[in-house]
Amino acid sequence: xxxxxxxxxxxxxxxxxxxxxxxxARAGSTSEFYAAGxxxxxxxxxxxxxxxxxxxxxxxxxxxxxxxxSAGGYxxxxxxxxxxxxxxxxALLLAPYLRKFGKFTVPEFIGDRFYSxxxxxxxxxxxxxASVTYVIGQMTGVGVAFARFLxxxxxxxxxxxxxxxxxxxxxxxMKGITYxxxxxxxxxxxxxxxxxxxxxxxxTGNFLPQAGLFGTHTASGVALLAKLDQLVTELGFRQYTGMxxxxxxMVLFTMSLMxxxxxxxxxxxxxxxxxxxxxxxxxxxxALVFIALLYTVAPAVGAMARLNLTTTFWPNxxxxxxxxxxxxxxxxxxxNPDLNWINNWAKTGLLSFEDKNGDGFIQYYNExxxxxxxxxxxxxWTGNExxxxxxxxxxxxxxxxxxxxxxxIALVAAGGLxxxxxxxxxxxxxxxxxxxxxxxxxxxxxSISEKGELLAARISxxxxxxxxxxxxxNPPGFAAQTVALAFGIAAASIFxxxxxxxxxxxxxxxxxxxxxxxxxxxxxxxxxxxxxxxxFPGTNQLPDNVDNxxxxxxxxxxGTVGAMVNxxxxxxxxxxxxxxxxEVQELIESIRVPKGAxxxxxxxxx
Amino acid sequence: MxxxxxxxxxxxxxxxxxxxxLVIWFVVxxxxxxxLRPMLSGIAVGGTDLGFWFAQQGSILxxxxxxxxxxxxxxxxDKEHGVEE
Numbered sequence: 001x002x003x004x005x006x007x008x009x010x011x012x013x014x015x016x017x018x019x020x021x022x023x024x025a026r027a028g029s030t031s032e033f034y035a036a037g038x039x040x041x042x043x044x045x046x047x048x049x050x051x052x053x054x055x056x057x058x059x060x061x062x063x064x065x066x067x068x069x070s071a072g073g074y075x076x077x078x079x080x081x082x083x084x085x086x087x088x089x090x091a092l093l094l095a096p097y098l099r100k101f102g103k104f105t106v107p108e109f110i111g112d113r114f115y116s117x118x119x120x121x122x123x124x125x126x127x128x129x130a131s132v133t134y135v136i137g138q139m140t141g142v143g144v145a146f147a148r149f150l151x152x153x154x155x156x157x158x159x160x161x162x163x164x165x166x167x168x169x170x171x172x173x174m175k176g177i178t179y180x181x182x183x184x185x186x187x188x189x190x191x192x193x194x195x196x197x198x199x200x201x202x203x204t205g206n207f208l209p210q211a212g213l214f215g216t217h218t219a220s221g222v223a224l225l226a227k228l229d230q231l232v233t234e235l236g237f238r239q240y241t242g243m244x245x246x247x248x249x250m251v252l253f254t255m256s257l258m259x260x261x262x263x264x265x266x267x268x269x270x271x272x273x274x275x276x277x278x279x280x281x282x283x284x285x286x287a288l289v290f291i292a293l294l295y296t297v298a299p300a301v302g303a304m305a306r307l308n309l310t311t312t313f314w315p316n317x318x319x320x321x322x323x324x325x326x327x328x329x330x331x332x333x334x335x336n337p338d339l340n341w342i343n344n345w346a347k348t349g350l351l352s353f354e355d356k357n358g359d360g361f362i363q364y365y366n367e368x369x370x371x372x373x374x375x376x377x378x379x380x381w382t383g384n385e386x387x388x389x390x391x392x393x394x395x396x397x398x399x400x401x402x403x404x405x406x407x408x409i410a411l412v413a414a415g416g417l418x419x420x421x422x423x424x425x426x427x428x429x430x431x432x433x434x435x436x437x438x439x440x441x442x443x444x445x446x447s448i449s450e451k452g453e454l455l456a457a458r459i460s461x462x463x464x465x466x467x468x469x470x471x472x473x474n475p476p477g478f479a480a481q482t483v484a485l486a487f488g489i490a491a492a493s494i495f496x497x498x499x500x501x502x503x504x505x506x507x508x509x510x511x512x513x514x515x516x517x518x519x520x521x522x523x524x525x526x527x528x529x530x531x532x533x534x535x536f537p538g539t540n541q542l543p544d545n546v547d548n549x550x551x552x553x554x555x556x557x558x559g560t561v562g563a564m565v566n567x568x569x570x571x572x573x574x575x576x577x578x579x580x581x582x583e584v585q586e587l588i589e590s591i592r593v594p595k596g597a598x599x600x601x602x603x604x605x606x
Numbered sequence: 607m608x609x610x611x612x613x614x615x616x617x618x619x620x621x622x623x624x625x626x627x628l629v630i631w632f633v634v635x636x637x638x639x640x641x642l643r644p645m646l647s648g649i650a651v652g653g654t655d656l657g658f659w660f661a662q663q664g665s666i667l668x669x670x671x672x673x674x675x676x677x678x679x680x681x682x683x684d685k686e687h688g689v690e691e
Contacts, residue, residue, distance in 0.1 A: 077661035081635045084666045088631045091673040214652025223653025241654040285673035299662040593689040
């Protein structure tokens, strides 16, 4: 069977499964549509949160970023710690209390706790901007994955993906999304770990990639990371495990990712679906178990893929110094079946090589390093000849580099699609709920009936999918800035407001609104100064590099400072104005203890 | 709001626990993983040093333990103060 048929079969089977779940898990009430009837088992919710959280970026790009970053693999640990450490904050500071509050959306909590429609609307705007930025990346990811594995146009792929999400998200709301995400998690984690296990076995003899990363490279008898450090420095790249040169920025970036994770509404609402407060705490733990399964494999995939790539281009490097032997020859790439993956990926344009000096060999090294460049010129090399290696190849080409069977390649394709679709659905639900529950029921028509609100929720979801599909086809300039924008907003506006709402009785409506606005505006202005105003190219005031950043703080890391601004302004404004009214103080007392949280039947009456 | 004094004691105990757990959360990630890495560079772990291990694996494992221990301790605290569901 050829690769195309296999891809079609595996992807088709997973899609049939998602549609089957959509028909089985239709939503009959707003409680089912917004919160899956609060009847989701904490372990299943953990699994769904894992799929919700791990996007196309985590699945396809993260290991490649760790592998190929010019600052070295160590500095990218910020992603690993940041995107997992946020779950500790969720479990300790937010999830149990927001579950006890027992309503449906994040802006609804902010509106009730700060007894202010303006606070609720500021939260709605933050939610929509953060989630929409995020969803565009997922939609384009769906299109690209389809185009590569099913040989359709990227726009056709996008329409197919949007139709599938439409089926289960509009019919089933949170209920349909939750159970589809459970299935999608199983697909994506299998697809991610199988190639990683084979590569780890191959390079280190360790079955577990987590052990292989800190194990011994069998071919050379040297520790894997020591071998990698030796090779990449010989080629003129920065040491893989080398210490960061900008510690303050790495700390702030990690913190921004952590508090941004804890403040992203599509993650928080997942904890509204479990039956009890105690379940919300445990469920955050289960979510991290399922996320850690991928996040502890990713650094191993990164290091091993980088080693494989280097020894492919420098065959002598397996056992000794790279430059002591010849580079891979052009003829070998053309004829050796083991190297056929290079040609496959060169066709997609994600990888390219060029024999610049015409010696019949492809020399790969860092021509930006003056010492290595001088030595290379002495040998008659006229520049680095591996001219392009896209980060995404590190995961996508793994099965081919490891010479795994065709069904593993098909599974990786299905896994990438599962990661993108599950995150897209979760984000779209957060946006649709904010529109139907916070804007329509909360502000425009509070007397809307249960049936009317359910219909409004379905229409909002359908509209959100149409808008996301359009933006996926015509991505605006800010789509590439997901990390800066979504995490910056969540970190600087939503997380501090939620935390102060739970842990302080003194923060009042004025404090919350001014705090959120100043955190948000401070963060956005700092991002715009370096990335362009509203991301229009050429409108940035200062070049986006470390020499121009204030104290070396990158626009990606500024969310942490924005959060501090939010806390400080909220505190100062609240102290200068009146205390929150008695009923709000009682609301805070009541969310702090688990007793008395409504169970599913009671909330269905909401 | 049946028993305010009990729920105050409950809340204080909860806050103490949160503070302790957040200190551990901070030390294993920002501490051992980043700020203190140069001081720990003498401790070798699998071809690199302890700080690198904490940054790429150890901190995540500690995060997992923290959440489950917190959930377990809170369930006990809920029962002691009679505020469980």
